[in-house]
Amino acid sequence: VVGGRLTYTSTDEHDAMDGELSCRVFQLISLMDTRLPHCTNEKIELAVLWFLDQFRKTYVGDQLQRTSKVVRPKNDVSRVPEKAWKIVKVYARMSEVLGITDDNHVLETFMTKIVTNLKYWGRCEPVISRTLQFLSDLSVGYILLKKLVKIDAVKFMLKNHTSEHFPFLGISETYNVGDFRCRTTFYTALTRLLMVDLGEDEDEFENFMLPLTVSFETVLQIFNNNFKQEEVKRMLIGLARDLRGIAFALNTKTSYTMLFDWIYPAYLPVLQRAIERWYGEPACTTPILKLLAELMQN
Known part of the structure; x- marks a missing residue:
């Protein structure tokens, strides 16, 4: 119903249905997540x-930003734009049932x-x-990014x-190995979030890169000592995809x-050795x- 909405044909009944069905889906999400990881259903997910x-697409974004502060006038509803009024009615129902009162609550639920x-x-x-594409x-x-970086779940990530x-x-x-492609999407989104408040804070950037630093140092140790071919290869594939996502954003x-400055001269030689070996x-x-191409074309 939500995905097939046409503003010019929708009625109050449709708006009420949107609100009611949305409430039920959000309730279902809470129920399903409490049962993880013991009870899962891929199709429902x-x-x-x-x-x-x-x-x-329908209720979050620029249009939500413009209408989330709209309140119902006591005497004259004609002053409220029709599209804004429809969004307000859906949120009103969600507020009654779930306590979701504004776009910040919706974004918290999303994250x-x-x-x-x-x-x-993960498996x-x-x-x-699909989750990473949604992220x-x-x-x-920019408007959504500014709101997202304030959410605890984003700070955790x-x-x-x-x-x-x-x-x-x-x-x-x-x-x-083919599934590693999704890591590029993950790090592109994560870096966009990082960029909101990064500025020129090099310490913040170093902290963000710490997991990748640890991985590269591990690769260096494996190269220099007991070489485990498959392990280091998979690690480098993942790192290359991670870094490409970061560079893109x-x-x-x-x-x-x-x-x-982080990758050169410390870690580029590692990538060169990988190319020479495999x-x-x-x-x-x-x-x-592809990572090197992204670095050159950025």
């Missing part, structure tokens, strides 16, 4: 993510859901991929983007310089070459 994306999925659905590529869509637009908290960032052989000279394996060389 994908359906929920589709709903959240449709809700985002909590995203973090939960990344924690518990399910379709759910992880990426949310991270486009910015400080804890490791496989310990998000298993899909791991290098276990149980994960298909850096849109200022200052932030790009921070990344370049030159015949596209699964390894392609992510590294």
